[in-house]
Amino acid sequence: MVRCYIALGANLGAANEQLEQALAALAQLPHSRLVAQSQLYRSPPMAGMQQPDYCNAVAALDTTLAPLALLDALQQIENQQGRQRSERWGARTLDLDLLLYGDQQITEPRLTVPHYGMAERAFVLLPLFELAPQLSLPNGDSLISLLANCPAQPLTRW
Numbered sequence: 001m002v003r004c005y006i007a008l009g010a011n012l013g014a015a016n017e018q019l020e021q022a023l024a025a026l027a028q029l030p031h032s033r034l035v036a037q038s039q040l041y042r043s044p045p046m047a048g049m050q051q052p053d054y055c056n057a058v059a060a061l062d063t064t065l066a067p068l069a070l071l072d073a074l075q076q077i078e079n080q081q082g083r084q085r086s087e088r089w090g091a092r093t094l095d096l097d098l099l100l101y102g103d104q105q106i107t108e109p110r111l112t113v114p115h116y117g118m119a120e121r122a123f124v125l126l127p128l129f130e131l132a133p134q135l136s137l138p139n140g141d142s143l144i145s146l147l148a149n150c151p152a153q154p155l156t157r158w
């Protein structure tokens with residue numbers, strides 16, 4: 001089993017219900033066990049974009065699925081919940097990002113792990129910290145140092 005962390009985000013419709021439904025789907029994934037889920041947080045869209053607030057959370061999943069098989073499964077959940085892939089950084093019904101896959105560094109056309117943007121995103125780092133305060137990235141950076149250096153963002157409980 002490999003311990004993975006998955007970021008969840010949504011900002012259309014009942015965003016919190018989208019996340020709850022996605023967490024239930026993660027709990028049903030084959031060859032996997034949903035180990036923990038953070039609280040749901042409310043965060044304004046990054047970079048001051050004119051969009052509704054996001055509901056964000058992070059889940060810990062133990063799995064024997066290979067990275068790309070896990071990515072396929074995450075995209076299937078996004079699609080089942082009506083994800084429309086329109087413009088980059090557009091509002092979305094559900095976004096599932098594979099943040100970490102054990103301590104592996106993965107560079108594939110479809111998948112970069114650790115997730116490229118996580119260090120700048122308090123809405124990812126804070127729920128991740130809730131689950132794994134001692135965590136370090138494969139390059140040795142500690143999560144707590146990333147959080148300390150991350151641009152401030154107003155995060156509240158959903």
Ligand code: ROI
Pocket residue numbers: 008009010043044045046054056089090095123
């Ligand atoms: N902003 C917030 N607050 N939460 C997200 O999940 C999120 N996801 C995105 C962009 C558009 C970058 N902004 C976000 O993809």
